Structure formats: structure tokens, C-alpha cells
Amino acid sequence: MTQAQDAAERIAALRSEIDAHNYRYYVLDEPSVPDAEYDRLFRELKALEAEHPELITPDSPTQRVSGSALAAFGTIRHEVPMLSLGNAFEEQDLLDFDRRVRDGLADELGGAGHDLFGDAVSIEYTCEPKLDGLAVSLLYEHGVLVRGATRGDGTTGEDISANVRTIRNVPLKLHGAGWPEVLEVRGEVFMSKAGFEALNARAMEVGGKTFANPRNAAAGSLRQLDSKITASRPLEFCAYGYGRVEGGSLPGTQYEILQALRVWGIPISRELKLAASVQDCRSYYQDIGARRDALAYEIDGVVFKVNRIDWQRELGFRAREPRWAIAHKFPAREELTELVNVEFQVGRTGAITPVARLKPVQVGGVTVTNATLHNMDEVARLGxxxxxxxxxxxxxxVIPQVMQVVPERRPGDAQPVRVPEHCPVCGSEVERTQLIKRGKGRESVSAGAVYRCVGRLVCQAQLKQSIIHFASRRAMEIDGLGDKIVEQLVDRGLVKSPADLYALTYDQVVQLEGFAEVSTNNLLNAIAASRAPTLARFIFALGIPDVGEETAKLLARTLGSLERVQRALPEVLTYLPDIGHEVAYEIHNFFEEEHNQDVIAQLLGNGVQIQEDGGLHPEFAAYATFPDFIDKLSIPYVAATGAKNLATHFKTVEALISADWLDLSAMKGLNERAKKAVRDYFSDTLHAERARAIEAQLREFGMHWESEKQQVEGLPLAGQTWVLTGTLEAMSRDVAKGKLEFLGAKVAGSVSAKTSCVVAGPGAGSKLAKASELGVAVLDEQAFLEQLAGYGISL
Incomplete structure (x- = not known):
């Protein structure tokens, strides 16, 4: 046997032995050798690899730290979103969660979630502490760690692969056998209390910066661009679940899955327990709450999950959280301190918000110096x-908040809190908003809780916040346009509205502080790359009050074009799911405002090309009904049943508007007071013209009850499941997804035997391989574009 062969065998034996020691130490908590012996084995392995560098592999224990510092983190798109959990703060919240679970599983439980004697059928739950750390995803392919990512916004995270490799209890290679070919493990990176104290002690010795709490220390350590710094920090990982799974399967319960991860070398919580009922969950919560301060790490609650995976799938999700899991938080920790001052900040919409400046105090391990006061009504409520x-x-x-005043400690020189008459940033007048409530034919106006600077984009605070929002990741996604750069652009007068971003020149940008040729070109390229947003991103970027990301997506998906969204009457908008009167009027008023129209025109004139479907979504064709139309007019004394009777009797809007006393007296199902209200309502010319305008727009949009109904199930791709992989060059994957959904397809994140087709762009990897293995149809981007064109869908 040659010397090289001897070295290879010894290296393999050392790696195996060191991995076994790591497993016993970090996962089983049963170290079998002294630290000195472990160190001796590690040194021997390093020496052998130094002599034979050709034998070094990425999964070697010596390769946890390597390479130079990164310039920036890349982004990772989670194919299975990393959702947040709903919260329970009171015991009743937990009981309500259990009831909702049982109601959702009524069919599986053989009834309405109750037995014949009226007692609740028990559901088995897993129980584990909610670690106060940072959620991350670890991706293993063929048992080898290939990628680590932060949770980010749940859809897109940061690539922290180099850093997670430095965490000692994260296996670089899975133990044993039986794991899927592709396995995404999800968990929490945290720092123990002892590790946190030691880290701060070392920092104080050298005059460095200390951290406020273990969570901040863990997050800051994990996001170091230099992985050598991360390696020096006492980080730990604890798995709580999984994401992608391909080329294999996992057990059928949450508990068994976590135990399988443990066997494969991945650490899980030592406090993991099974609860046979919600009563057992309550006992677990009380027990671990009593032991909370004695634990080696910080926790802020307990997570309960339905144990059976098939029941998890049946319960599904709502909004951005699963219906089968909940985080039962511990009671908030409170402290006393002094209110030193109240300052006023100006937000993106001009809202003047009071902020409490406090005498520094430790609350739950964090030094608190500021707290939210929400608005002046809250200040008044607190006195x-x-x-x-x-x-x-x-x-x-959660941002710290002022809960109450201790009046007996009020000093004699205490001063009242007063709203400034002029904006603290631009000096414009500050006015109190009006709250308009609309109902059954009338509007009531009252003073709102918010004070607002009337300076709009003349106010630099509003302008800066508007542009920061416009450029943010979920909006126009202008990479690199951070807060400090926006401040410079506004302060120098280079940007006076979001549209000005697209008119910036090289000579203007290169003069900014911290900019040179490369950074200037990078920013200009990022701005150019944002010129083709989806309609949903564009709507969200505009910063319409009360319109978040989900509402923007809804407007884009249903109405299909910016032009239709801009012109939609508030009454028409209320036909869309989850859009009430107040939000509808906010949207309508935003687009009615001349300044906003000018900004949108400038954006389009400066080369922004919105990616939109153009047509009304088929689901909303002929969506409106005549009774709904009448009901939404909010005629006094006319409820839903009366509206239905009016629609049946008069058949058309024009007949209803022109109805006289004789016509109304002849109809049944409406009392005399309601009949008088109908006549009075349409006697007002403004009301009659408004009703005609609403009907005309419903007809124009194709939502009118007489419009042609389109069956969603009759769409070309209805019932099909498509998967997008790789990088598409003609459009973003978000745009491609929208076009497929418009045609009736469901777009999934993973390939299975039920997948109808895979669109594979450059860089396609495991999904393409999986499609080939299963014989699933695959289209390249050109073929995909041709198929879209065949359905009349263009770029």
C-alpha cells in the first residue's frame, strides 16, 4: 500500500471518528472523550490534509472555515416559503386554536370534532420551546450540506452558506442512511446564555462593541461577511422542521421526522415532547415556563404543532401562517422607567407619530430607550x-410600548405632550386627519387619531421614506439603493419623486459620498433592472395608504391592468375579496390625486414598463349581481333581502332609478319606510348618476351580471400543475407565474409525478433532473413563450 493510500485511509478514519464525537457531543449530549483527545485527533487530521491537500473534501470537519470574506450576501428564493406562526398570548387563545384544528379536521375525526358525549376529541401535538434566535434553512443534497439561507421575508432570504458551515453542531454530512436525496432542514440559530456572556466579556476586554441580548448576538454573528468571525462566535443550531424533500420520503408525523433528523446527526430540542391533548399542551407550557430562567438559552414561548403530517396538509395555511401550528408566547416582561421626552417622527404618508424617549432600562434582556406611543389618542388615553x-x-x-403611567410618582414639573403646529422636518402645517364613516346613504365625519404634515413630497422626510419604500425588496427591488444613498439623493436635490430615479446620470451618482466607477455603474444597472416590474410590485411600490403587498397582488391579479386599477370606482373595488369601503376609497382617492397621476406618468415616461396581463381575471367575469349592486349603494333601510326583492321586481338599474311611487307601492317584500328611502335616494341626481356610473364601469370591465361568464375550469391550463426552474431571461419567474395562473394553472415549487410541465431556464438543476426521471414534459423558455403566444398571451 502506498503512502498516499495509507494517508487516505487514516484521513477517512479520523473524519469518521471526529464526526462520531461531534454527534455524541452536540446531538446526544453524551461526550465520550475528553476535549484534549478530541483536539489531538483534530490536529492530526489537519496535519494529514496539509500534507495531502488533494484529499481535502468539502465535508471534512476541518473545512468549516475557509476562503476570504464576501463582498455581500447573495439571495436565495425559498421554493417552499418559510412561514411565520400565529401567536397565542392567553390560555383561551390556545384553546381556540385547538377548537379550530378540530373543526378543520371534522371529517377525519368522524364528526364535528366532538364525541357522542359532547367532549372534544383530542388531537396529538408536538411541544417544543420557541428559541429566541434566527430562523435558517439548511439544504442537503445526497447527505452533504450545500447551502444555508436566512428566512428573510419568508420568500427570499440571504445566502449564508459559508457561515452556517462554521456552526459546530451543524453536520456537514448526514449520518447513517435513509435520508432523501434532497432534504431541506429548517431550524433556529441561537446563542446560549453562557456563550453570550463570554462573547461580551471578550469584547469588553479589548474595548469592542457588546451585544444587547443573545438574539442580536446570534443574528449579528450569522450575518458577518467574513465567515472567520462567525466561526469565532458560540453559535448553535436546533432543527424544528423541514422544507423541500425530493428523492425519498419522511415519516408520517412531526415527532418521528424530528427523531429521524436526530439520527441523521441534526440537533433537535431536548425539550421536545408529545402531548396527547390540548390539556397536556397547557401543562407543558406551565412546566417549561417555570423552568425558563434555568434553561441554558433564551426562549420566548412554546410552539405546538399537529403531530400527523397528513392532518397538517388537510388543515393547510391561511395568509402567511399554517393553521396546524401556533406559538404560545410567555407574558411580556415589564419594567418601570422615566419618560424623558416625546419627539415626533414623520412617516412616508406624512403621519406625525409621537415616540417616547426613555431613561434607559433593561426589559427582557434588552436595553430600551425608545417606545411607541402610536398616536395622540393613545397619549390622551394614558394621560x-x-x-x-x-x-x-x-x-x-415587538417594539417596546408604554403600558401605563404611575400617577403617584408624577413630579411637580411634569409637562403636557403637545402636537407641533408645524412639521419638525419641513415646517409645513400639521393638520388632524378626518375619519369618514360611510353607511346606508350617509357619511359621518369625525376627528381622526392621526396628525399629518401637509407638505407631501416637499417634506424631505416623506420624500425619503416614499423612495425607500419604492426601492425596497418587495416593491421595485432596486438592489443597493439603501437609506443612506436615498438621503444623499434627496438632500442634494437630485431626486424629488420616485420617477427621478430613472433619470439619474452617471455624473450625478459618481459624486455621491462613497461612490466610484464600479459602485456607480452597479446602482445605475440596478435601477435599470427594475424598469420592468410586475403590476403587483408597481402598485405596492406606489405606497397607497392601507395597500400592502397582498392587496397589491389582489388588484393586479383580478383587474389585470394599471389602467383599470387607476379608473376603478370605490364601489367596484369592493367587489374584490377583502377590500372594504375604507381601503377602496383610499385606492380611488390616491389615483384621483393629480400629483400621483403626474408621478405615474413620469415613471412610464422614464422607461418603466409594467408587466401586466391586461385582462380581467376570468374568475371575476360577470361576478357582480344585481342584488349586490343595490346592496352596495347603501340605501337607508334597505338590507340584503330588500335589495334582492328590488332586483327581482325592477330587473334593470334604469328601471329602479326611474321607479315612481306607483311602481314601488306595487312591489312586495319591502316595507313603506324602505320604499320611501329608495325613492328619496334616487331623487337625488348625484345618487342616480353615481349608480349609472358604477353600472357602466361594471359592464366595461366585464364584471356586470349581464356580461359573458367565463368558467375558470374551462381555461386552457385548468387543472394542470406547472413548475418553474432556472433563470428566465425574457421575464421574471413572478411574471411567468402570473401568466400561468391567468391561464388556470397551479404553479408549484417542486416536481412530482403529478406535475404537468416544467419550464426550465438556464441554470436549472435538481428539478430538471427530477422531471427527466419522472418523464414529466419540459419546455425551454422559447417553447414556453411560443405556447403562451398560442393562447394569446404576450410579454
Missing amino acids: LMIGDTVVIRRAGD
Whole structure:
């Protein structure tokens, strides 16, 4: 046997032995050798690999730290979104969660979730502590760690692969056998209390910066561009679930899956337990709450999950959280401190928000110096004065808030809190908003809780916040346009509206502080790359009050074009799911405002090309009904049943508007007071013309009850499941997904035997291989574009 062969065998034996020791130490908590012996084995392995560098492999224990510091993190798109959990703060919240689970599983439980004697059928739950750390995803392919990512916004995270490799209890290669070919493990990276104290002690010795709490220390350590710094920090990982699974399967329960991960070398919580009922969950919560301060790490609650995976799938998700899991938070921790001052900040919409400046105090391991006061109504409710002693509450990552005043400690020189008459940023007048409530034919106006600077984009605070929002990741996604750069652009007068971003020149940008040729070109290229947003991103980027990301997606998906969204009457908007009167009027008023129209025109004139479907979504064709139309007019004394009877009797809008006393007296199902209200309502010319305008727009949009009905199931791709993989060059994957959904297809994140077709762009990897293995049809981008064109869908 040659020397090289001897070395290879010894290296393999050392790696195996060191991996076994790591497993016993980090996962089983049963170290079998002293630290000195472990160190001796590690040194021997390093020496052998130094002599034979050709034998070094990525999964070697010595390769946890390697390479130079990164310039920036890349982004990772989670094919299975990393969702957040709903919260329970009171015991009743947990009981309500259990009831909802049982109701959702009524069919599986053989009834309405109750037995013949009226007692609730028990559901088995897993119980584990909710670690106060940072959620991450670890991707293993063929048992080898290939990628690590932060949760980010749940859809897109940061590539922290180099850093997670430095975490000692993260296996670079899975143990044993039986794991799927592709396995995504999800868990929490955290820092123990002892590790946190030691880290801060070392920092103080050298005059460095200390961290406020273990969570901040863990997050800051994990996001170091230099992985050598991360390696020096006492980080740990604890798995709580999984994401992608391909080329294999996992057990059928949450508990068994976690135990399988443990066998494969992945650490899980030592406090993991099974609860046979919600009563057992309550007992677990109380027990671990009593032991909370004695644990080696910080926790802020307990997570309960339905144990059976098939029941998890049956329960599904709502919004951005699963219906089968909940985080039962511990009571917030409170402290007393002094209110030193109240300052006023100006937000993106001009809202003047009071912020409490506090005498520094430790609350739940965090030094708190500021707290939210929400608005002046809250200040009045609290009876707050500057100089007061106040109770501060902090719950997890929630912004600290002032809970109450301790009046007996109020000093004699306490000062009242007054709203400034002029904006603290631009000097414009500050006015109190009006709250308009609409109902059954009338509007009531009252004073709102918000004070607002009337300076709009003249106010640099509003302008800066508007542009920061416009450029953010979920909006136009202008990479690299951070807060500090926006401040410079606004302060120098280079940007006076979001549209000005697309008119910036090289000579203007290169003069900014911290910019040179490369950074200037990078920013200009990022701005150019954002010129073709989806309609949903564009709507969200505009910053319409009360219109978040999901509402923007809804408007884009249903109405299909910016032109239709801009012109939609508020009454028409209320036909869309989850859009009430107040939001509908906010949307309509935003697009009615001349300034906003000018900004949108400038954006389009500066080369922004919105990717939109153009047509009304088939689901909403002929969506409106005549009774709904009447009901939405909010005629006094006419409820849903009366609206239905009016529609049946009069048949058309024009007949209803022109109805006289004789016509109304002849109809049944409406009392005399309601009949008088109908006549009075349409006697007002403005009401009659408004009703005609609403009907005309419903007809124009194709939503009118007489419009042609389109069956969603009759769409070309109805019932099909498509998968997008690789990089598409003609359009983003979000745009491609929207076009497929418009044609009736469901777009999934993974390939299975039920997949109808895979669209594979450059860089396609495991999904393409899986499609080939299963014989699933595959289209390249050109073929995909041709198929879209065949359905009349263009770029």
C-alpha cells in the first residue's frame, strides 16, 4: 500500500471518528472523550490534509472555515416559503386554536370534532420551546450540506452558506442512511446564555462593541461577511422542521421526522415532547415556563404543532401562517422607567407619530430607550406627561410600548405632550386627519387619531421614506439603493419623486459620498433592472395608504391592468375579496390625486414598463349581481333581502332609478319606510348618476351580471400543475407565474409525478433532473413563450 493510500485511509478514519464525537457531543449530549483527545485527533487530521491537500473534501470537519470574506450576501428564493406562526398570548387563545384544528379536521375525526358525549376529541401535538434566535434553512443534497439561507421575508432570504458551515453542531454530512436525496432542514440559530456572556466579556476586554441580548448576538454573528468571525462566535443550531424533500420520503408525523433528523446527526430540542391533548399542551407550557430562567438559552414561548403530517396538509395555511401550528408566547416582561421626552417622527404618508424617549432600562434582556406611543389618542388615553414614571412592556421582537403611567410618582414639573403646529422636518402645517364613516346613504365625519404634515413630497422626510419604500425588496427591488444613498439623493436635490430615479446620470451618482466607477455603474444597472416590474410590485411600490403587498397582488391579479386599477370606482373595488369601503376609497382617492397621476406618468415616461396581463381575471367575469349592486349603494333601510326583492321586481338599474311611487307601492317584500328611502335616494341626481356610473364601469370591465361568464375550469391550463426552474431571461419567474395562473394553472415549487410541465431556464438543476426521471414534459423558455403566444398571451 502506498503512502498516499495509507494517508487516505487514516484521513477517512479520523473524519469518521471526529464526526462520531461531534454527534455524541452536540446531538446526544453524551461526550465520550475528553476535549484534549478530541483536539489531538483534530490536529492530526489537519496535519494529514496539509500534507495531502488533494484529499481535502468539502465535508471534512476541518473545512468549516475557509476562503476570504464576501463582498455581500447573495439571495436565495425559498421554493417552499418559510412561514411565520400565529401567536397565542392567553390560555383561551390556545384553546381556540385547538377548537379550530378540530373543526378543520371534522371529517377525519368522524364528526364535528366532538364525541357522542359532547367532549372534544383530542388531537396529538408536538411541544417544543420557541428559541429566541434566527430562523435558517439548511439544504442537503445526497447527505452533504450545500447551502444555508436566512428566512428573510419568508420568500427570499440571504445566502449564508459559508457561515452556517462554521456552526459546530451543524453536520456537514448526514449520518447513517435513509435520508432523501434532497432534504431541506429548517431550524433556529441561537446563542446560549453562557456563550453570550463570554462573547461580551471578550469584547469588553479589548474595548469592542457588546451585544444587547443573545438574539442580536446570534443574528449579528450569522450575518458577518467574513465567515472567520462567525466561526469565532458560540453559535448553535436546533432543527424544528423541514422544507423541500425530493428523492425519498419522511415519516408520517412531526415527532418521528424530528427523531429521524436526530439520527441523521441534526440537533433537535431536548425539550421536545408529545402531548396527547390540548390539556397536556397547557401543562407543558406551565412546566417549561417555570423552568425558563434555568434553561441554558433564551426562549420566548412554546410552539405546538399537529403531530400527523397528513392532518397538517388537510388543515393547510391561511395568509402567511399554517393553521396546524401556533406559538404560545410567555407574558411580556415589564419594567418601570422615566419618560424623558416625546419627539415626533414623520412617516412616508406624512403621519406625525409621537415616540417616547426613555431613561434607559433593561426589559427582557434588552436595553430600551425608545417606545411607541402610536398616536395622540393613545397619549390622551394614558394621560401621559413628560417626566412621568411609566410601565414599559417588551414582548419578543415587538417594539417596546408604554403600558401605563404611575400617577403617584408624577413630579411637580411634569409637562403636557403637545402636537407641533408645524412639521419638525419641513415646517409645513400639521393638520388632524378626518375619519369618514360611510353607511346606508350617509357619511359621518369625525376627528381622526392621526396628525399629518401637509407638505407631501416637499417634506424631505416623506420624500425619503416614499423612495425607500419604492426601492425596497418587495416593491421595485432596486438592489443597493439603501437609506443612506436615498438621503444623499434627496438632500442634494437630485431626486424629488420616485420617477427621478430613472433619470439619474452617471455624473450625478459618481459624486455621491462613497461612490466610484464600479459602485456607480452597479446602482445605475440596478435601477435599470427594475424598469420592468410586475403590476403587483408597481402598485405596492406606489405606497397607497392601507395597500400592502397582498392587496397589491389582489388588484393586479383580478383587474389585470394599471389602467383599470387607476379608473376603478370605490364601489367596484369592493367587489374584490377583502377590500372594504375604507381601503377602496383610499385606492380611488390616491389615483384621483393629480400629483400621483403626474408621478405615474413620469415613471412610464422614464422607461418603466409594467408587466401586466391586461385582462380581467376570468374568475371575476360577470361576478357582480344585481342584488349586490343595490346592496352596495347603501340605501337607508334597505338590507340584503330588500335589495334582492328590488332586483327581482325592477330587473334593470334604469328601471329602479326611474321607479315612481306607483311602481314601488306595487312591489312586495319591502316595507313603506324602505320604499320611501329608495325613492328619496334616487331623487337625488348625484345618487342616480353615481349608480349609472358604477353600472357602466361594471359592464366595461366585464364584471356586470349581464356580461359573458367565463368558467375558470374551462381555461386552457385548468387543472394542470406547472413548475418553474432556472433563470428566465425574457421575464421574471413572478411574471411567468402570473401568466400561468391567468391561464388556470397551479404553479408549484417542486416536481412530482403529478406535475404537468416544467419550464426550465438556464441554470436549472435538481428539478430538471427530477422531471427527466419522472418523464414529466419540459419546455425551454422559447417553447414556453411560443405556447403562451398560442393562447394569446404576450410579454
